[in-house]
Amino acid sequence: xxxxxxxxxxxxxxxxxxxxxxxxxxxxxxxxxxxxxxxxxxxxxxxxxxxxxxxxxxxxxxxxxxxxxxxxxxxxxxxxxxxxxxxxxxxxxxxxxxxxxxxxxxxxxxxxxxxxxxxxxxxxxxxxxxxxxxxxxxxxxxxxxxxxxxxxxxxxxxxxxxxxxxxxxxxxxxxxxxxxxxxxxxxxxxxxxxxxxxxxxxxxxxxxxxxxxxxxxxxxxxxxxxx
Numbered sequence: 001x002x003x004x005x006x007x008x009x010x011x012x013x014x015x016x017x018x019x020x021x022x023x024x025x026x027x028x029x030x031x032x033x034x035x036x037x038x039x040x041x042x043x044x045x046x047x048x049x050x051x052x053x054x055x056x057x058x059x060x061x062x063x064x065x066x067x068x069x070x071x072x073x074x075x076x077x078x079x080x081x082x083x084x085x086x087x088x089x090x091x092x093x094x095x096x097x098x099x100x101x102x103x104x105x106x107x108x109x110x111x112x113x114x115x116x117x118x119x120x121x122x123x124x125x126x127x128x129x130x131x132x133x134x135x136x137x138x139x140x141x142x143x144x145x146x147x148x149x150x151x152x153x154x155x156x157x158x159x160x161x162x163x164x165x166x167x168x169x170x171x172x173x174x175x176x177x178x179x180x181x182x183x184x185x186x187x188x189x190x191x192x193x194x195x196x197x198x199x200x201x202x203x204x205x206x207x208x209x210x211x212x213x214x215x216x217x218x219x220x221x222x223x224x225x226x227x
Contacts, residue, residue: 001026001050001176001188002026003029003044003046003047003153004026004027004049004115005031005040005046005048005051006018006031006050007030007036007051008030008052009055013104014032016108017050018030020112026115028193029044029046032056033055033057033059034055034057034059034060035058037056038063040069041067045072046203048077048078048115048118049067049078050115051064052081053082053093054207061093064078064080064096064097065097067097077100077119078098079100079111079114079115080100081106083103084103098216100114102116120224126173126207130172130210134219137214139218146207150209152215158201159197160196163196163200165183166179167213169183170194170197170209170210171209171210173213176190187217197209
């Protein structure tokens, strides 16, 4: 289940967004200021950040700037929600590091479309990283001496058969929905298996799982072209 962090001091709007997104299968965290949002992000980085601009204390612009200055916050999709609709305001939002900017009032469907577009973009980037890592392994020059002994096989995964199937799908960059379609199970079941996998391997995120797989020799099979 993808996690979204909503940052806004407007309780009514925030509550409505939380309900809307939860009904569409997202896990939602919320904060009322940039400072509170930074603390939540450090504890449990979300998949997408949706933030207001005008907030007490640390506003959205400063929050975005500080988030982008951290290693874990450099690539997370960031969408601004703001009543400030002037061109200069939108430009400043993008200059601070936002990926998108939506002016209030807005249609929740449009925000949902922007969130899903950013998640798909992240998935494509993740898949490309996996492909490049696999390509680098395949194209690496032979080690010296020319005929080294065969490498030891990876240690068997401490997973159930169902969890292992999900493991191989995740490290190829597929989303929970895509995995569910491929394995004929629900996305919720996929998320349950993924949570068990991360717990057993003492990892915190899909990205860490992919890195773990390649560092320990668990290379996914070459993906077949989709029709």
